[in-house]
Amino acid sequence: MTTTDSALDIAITRIYDAPVALVWDAWTDPAQVAQWWGPRGFSITTHSKELREGGSWVYTMHGPDGKDWPNFTRYHEVVPQSRLVYDHGASSEDAKPMFRVTVQFRDLGQRTELDMRMTFASVEEVAQSRAIIKAAGGNSTWDRLAEYLEKQATHQEIFVINRSFNAPLNTMFDMWTKPEHFAAWLPPTGFTMSFSHIDLRTGGSGSYAMTNGQFTMYGRVDYLLVQPPDRLEYTQCFTDADGNISRHPGAPTWPEKMKTTVLLTSEGATQTRVTVRWDVYGAATPEEVAAFVAEKSGMTQGWTGSFDKLDALLSA
Structure with a gap:
């Protein structure tokens, strides 16, 4: 999810399907920030x-877990709908800033590119912060912003997760x-995946089974778009062993x-960012949409486990 231009920087780039005015307001209005700021499962209270x-x-x-984390930010530059520069401190005005943040909001018409850079005093602090961000799932903050902007625009609930991998786009x-x-x-940790048939092309389909040796899940995939080298769209549903559509065996x-x-977005010759978006497809009851929303933390854990396996596979 991150690219680094300097050994002292952690840089994050995202493109959001929303005009720059909406992204700016979502970032700077305390009432809106409260809807998405922080890793999944976190909430915030603005005091001033x-x-x-x-x-x-x-x-x-x-x-x-119920633990509170005081935060203090001092603004150095505020250019509406364009640029923010601020120091982020741990707890109070007197505390030494942890890092300097520079955020660029680039107007792409009905889309916005967000370029955020956190600059630290030493490479040791960069490494420590990367570990803290990973442990807390901090990068999900920017996924939550994408979900919030989508809901504001369309009133639809979606799930988004991003991650960068050390591999070129075609790989x-x-x-x-x-x-x-x-x-x-791709299967959940502890499961293996096999196909009874697969035709991976636009208009094709596949039937698969996932098992952990004691429990087996069956499913069907219909490929809506296979567009090399950067886009893939498909629908997915659970089935029984005979291929008949069924419901999630545990939900x-x-x-x-x-x-x-x-x-898939190239981040240089040897790095690619993956953005996965999940939508409820077709008609769904309010209870089904609520079940989808309630499971976002679980979806984050599931995709994180799969992405960890992909990372290991690429390294090997």
Whole structure:
């Protein structure tokens, strides 16, 4: 999910399907920030905010374990709908800043490119912060922003997850579209995947089984778009062993059919960012949509486990 231009930087780039004014407001309005800021499972309380040069933002992050994390931000540059520069401190105005943040909002018409850079005093602090971000699932913050913006625009609930891999674009497309590759990393941790048939092309389909030796799940995939080297769209549903559509074996209120969109973005010659988006596909009851929303943390864990396996496969 991150690219690094300097040994002292952690840089994150995202493109959101929303005009720059909406992205800016979502980032700077405390009422909107409260809807998405922080890793999945976290919430925040803003105590004060002065969005101006020399102003500050004082807030507390509340972890899913009940622990509170005081935060203090001092703004150095505020250029509406264009640029923010601020120091992020641990707990108070007197605390030494942990890092400097520079955020660029680039207007792409009905889309916005967000370029965020965190700059640290030493490479040791960079390494320590990377470990903290990974342990807390901190990068899911920017996925939550994508979900929030989508809901504001369309009133639809979606799930988004991003991750960057040390592999070129064409290699990553192969990892998603060659069965011998994706069957090795896509299943949940502890499961293996096999196909009774697969026709991986636009308009094609596949039937598969996932098993952990004691429990087997069956499913069907219908490929809506296979567009080398950077886009894949497919629907997915559970079936019984004979291929008849059924419900999630452990969650009867889970939506009958889901749509997956995979976007691959080159981040240089040897790195690719993967963006996965899940939508409820077709008609769904309010209970089914609620089940989808309630499971976002679990979906994050599931995709993280699969992505860890993909990372290991690429390294090997």
